[in-house]
Amino acid sequence: NAGVTQTPKFQVLKTGQSMTLQCAQDMNHEYMSWYRQDPGMGLRLIHYSVGAGITDQGEVPNGYNVSRSTTEDFPLRLLSAAPSQTSVYFCASSSYLSGNTIYFGEGSWLTVV
Amino acid sequence: GQQVMQIPQYQHVQEGEDFTTYCNSSTTLSNIQWYKQRPGGHPVFLIQLVKSGEVKKQKRLTFQFGEAKKNSSLHITATQTTDVGTYFCAGASANFGNEKLTFGTGTRLTIIP
Numbered sequence: 600n601a602g603v604t605q606t607p608k609f610q611v612l613k614t615g616q617s618m619t620l621q622c623a624q625d626m627n628h629e630y631m632s633w634y635r636q637d638p639g640m641g642l643r644l645i646h647y648s649v650g651a652g653i654t655d656q657g658e659v660p661n662g663y664n665v666s667r668s669t670t671e672d673f674p675l676r677l678l679s680a681a682p683s684q685t686s687v688y689f690c691a692s693s694s695y696l697s698g699n700t701i702y703f704g705e706g707s708w709l710t711v712v
Numbered sequence: 713g714q715q716v717m718q719i720p721q722y723q724h725v726q727e728g729e730d731f732t733t734y735c736n737s738s739t740t741l742s743n744i745q746w747y748k749q750r751p752g753g754h755p756v757f758l759i760q761l762v763k764s765g766e767v768k769k770q771k772r773l774t775f776q777f778g779e780a781k782k783n784s785s786l787h788i789t790a791t792q793t794t795d796v797g798t799y800f801c802a803g804a805s806a807n808f809g810n811e812k813l814t815f816g817t818g819t820r821l822t823i824i825p
Contacts, residue, residue, distance in 0.1 A: 630811035639721070641800060641815040642755070649811050657812065658713065689754060693810045701745065701810055703754040 602626065605690050605704035612680040612711045620675040620707050622690030628702075630693045631673040632657070633665065635686040636706075642689065648673055680711045714739045716803050718816030726824050731788040733819035735801035744777055744784045745813070747800045755800060758786075793823050 606621045624631065632647040634657075644657030648667040662684060664676040673692075677684060687708050693701040715738040725731050735744065743762045747755040759768055761777035761784060768775045774787045784801055798820045802813040 630809065632811055632813075634815075639817065641718075641817040642802075642813075643815070644812060647811045649809075655812075658814075695809065699743075699760055699810050700757050701813075702757070705754050 603690055603692050603702050603704040605688075605707050607707060608705065609708045610710070612677070612709065614680060614682060614711060616680050618677050618680065620677075620688055620690075620709070622673045622675065622704060623671050624673075624690075624692040624702070625671065626692065626694065626697070626702070627670060628692035628694040628697070629670065630695075631667065632691045633663070633673070633675045634689045634691065635659065635684075636689060637686050645675065645688075677709075682711045685709060685711045714803065714805050714814045716801060716814045716816040718801055718819060720819055721817065722820050722822075724822045724824060725791050727793060728790050731791050731795070731821055732785055733799050733801075733821075734783065734785050735803070735816050736783045737803045737814075739782070740806060741781050741803040742806045742809075743804045744781075745802045745804070745810070746775060746784075746786050747802060748797050749800065749818070750797045753797075788821075791821070791823055793825060795821060796823050797821060 603624045629650045633645040634642040646665040648654045690704040718735045745760045746758040749755045766777040772789045776785045798818040800818045801816040
């Protein structure tokens with residue numbers, strides 16, 4: 600059971616480049632979310648999804664897009680990378696049916712130069 | 713929007729001393745959760761509190777949810793070196809579930825052997 604898998608683990612981008620952070624879960628969870636973590640600021644919600652085909656914005660959505668075409672996958676797209684998007688990104692999933700325990704991926708360290 | 717404040721930001725304790733971190737939400741919560749994150753790691757779910765005034769224990773850890781469901785605390789008795797890490801609280805508002813959490817800024821615990 601892999602849980603929540605994020606790729607890549609590390610990435611360096613140039614300003615203006617685009618990229619996609621991948622997130623997949625194999626627990627059939629309906630809820631999936633993306634957070635970014637910056638020093639001294641805790642985790643901030645970027646986008647979330649309550650099921651396939653349904654997404655919504657979190658606290659800091661600007662500069663990011665998401666889609667949820669399947670239950671398993673929830674990719675996060677950076678449209679035009681900026682240095683302010685240098686951060687650690689975590690994907691998370693949970694399910695009401697499994698007691699609402701939230702599982703986080705191991706994180707993706709992104710540096711924009 | 714909803715805000716969750718967490719204090720202290722840092723705590724250094726001698727091994728064997730107790731440790732407490734506090735969370736306070738600007739709005740009433742449907743539940744509050746606690747996570748532990750080791751340096752370089754990802755947040756790991758510890759517990760979820762749902763009921764007003766709820767108290768739960770996990771070995772040396774005691775979690776409390778306030779009567780008004782706006783504040784919470786985590787107390788560790790007789791800290792050990794394995795307790796090192798950052799402890800986060802995360803609140804779910806009354807209108808949303810665990811797909812849309814607001815995290816506190818975390819308390820980083822270091823242990824002096």
